[in-house]
Amino acid sequence: MEQRLTIITLGVSDLRKSTEFYESKFGWKKNESSNEHISFFTLNGIQLALYGNNELAKDATVNSNGNGFKGFTLAYNVNTEKEVNQTIEELRRKGVEIVKEPQKVNWGGYSSYVSDLDGNLWEIAFNPFLELDENGNT
Numbered sequence: 001m002e003q004r005l006t007i008i009t010l011g012v013s014d015l016r017k018s019t020e021f022y023e024s025k026f027g028w029k030k031n032e033s034s035n036e037h038i039s040f041f042t043l044n045g046i047q048l049a050l051y052g053n054n055e056l057a058k059d060a061t062v063n064s065n066g067n068g069f070k071g072f073t074l075a076y077n078v079n080t081e082k083e084v085n086q087t088i089e090e091l092r093r094k095g096v097e098i099v100k101e102p103q104k105v106n107w108g109g110y111s112s113y114v115s116d117l118d119g120n121l122w123e124i125a126f127n128p129f130l131e132l133d134e135n136g137n138t
Contacts, residue, residue, distance in 0.1 A: 011051060022116070038051045076121045109126055
């Protein structure tokens with residue numbers, strides 16, 4: 001297999017509300033492939049998809065009633081500590097749950113965590129060891 005990631009699909013409890021969260025809180029726009037059953041957001045080279053949790057579990061032939069820490073986080077990296085603070089304050093004003101306030105972290109960076117409506121954790125981070133281009137790509 002080639003080293004690549006094409007789509008990240010999050011199972012969500014309410015597709016309409018989750019889609020609205022990403023549109024209104026993060027300011028993202030659905031792409032034209034979206035329909036009443038799935039929402040797609042084109043990120044920088046990757047698609048983020050939102051799909052009903054029960055339907056996604058059924059598609060994967062697994063049980064849908066998991067809870068607690070999901071064992072993964074999603075990261076949104078920026079170029080400075082100041083940008084982390086600004087992003088968190090913007091999300092706070094929009095009512096997004098801040099799970100961890102911005103702070104220096106043991107690996108040498110600066111980060112914070114927010115949660116979407118289904119408890120998916122997004123790390124908002126500045127990593128001084130990771131160079132980003134003008135589009136936010138590594």
